Amino acid sequence: MDKNEIGLNAGxxxxxxxxxxxxxxxxxxxNSGLKDKELGAALGWLAREDKIEIHQEEDELYVSLGVNVYIG
Incomplete structure (x- = not known):
């Protein structure tokens, strides 16, 4: 797995x-058909870009798009 593949999986x-x-x-x-390590890398990519929100509830991990508001 390389950066290009991780980026495609993040997409x-x-x-x-x-x-x-x-x-x-x-x-x-x-639904993505990705393996654990591929999904983990893709989520890491999106989290680093501040694109997603990750929530833990008991034993389950939930992911949603983050809401970023920039006023410039």
């Missing part, structure tokens, strides 16, 4: 999250 995840609902990690994995 897949962003497209799934683009409906602005909260997805469980398992739902993202199932």
């Amino acid at each position: 897949k995840i962003w497209q799934l999250l683009n409906d602005y609902t909260r997805w469980s990690y398992d739902s993202l994995k199932r």
